[in-house]
Each structure stands twice: as C-alpha cells, then as structure tokens.
Amino acid sequence: MAGNNELVVAERDALMKSAIISETDLDGKIVFVNKEFERALGYKAGEILGKTHKAINSGYHERDFFKSLWRTIARGKVWRGVVKDI
16 A cells, blocks of 8 residues: 555645645635745745635635635535636
8 A cells, every 4th residue: 555655645746836725724714835825926834824815815806706616615525716816
C-alpha cells in the first residue's frame, strides 16, 4: 500500500502547485490557503487566516452565485468554477 500513499501525496502536491486553494471551517472562516492563493491574491496566510472570503470579495458576483457555491459544498459535492476576487 505504500505505492497508493505515494500517489496520494504526489496528487496533492500537483494540485497545490496548479490551483488556487483555500479551505474554510463550517463557519466560513479561512483555515488554509496554499502558496498559489498567496501569490495570486497577494495575501500571506497570516493576513487572511481566520477571516471569511468576504474580505476578498470583489463585488463582481451576485449573491446567488455564492449561495449556490456554498449549497453545493454543504451537500458534500465538489464545486468547480471561477471566483473573481479583489
């Protein structure tokens, strides 16, 4: 099974290097951002952790856009899309 674990680690590493990722707790507070998030949005983790995504909301999207996003995530589904921040 060591091979499967190595594959999971390699997949996670590839994802971290190729996508902008943030993770939140159930209250919507940011608990993790990857280096690509920091680079693309110009925030260091220490500046954004503990805040919600409202801190970087551009105002571009309608409220229903985010309702749909959170509804999808709350159902345990994977949300895919593009969010315009800042």
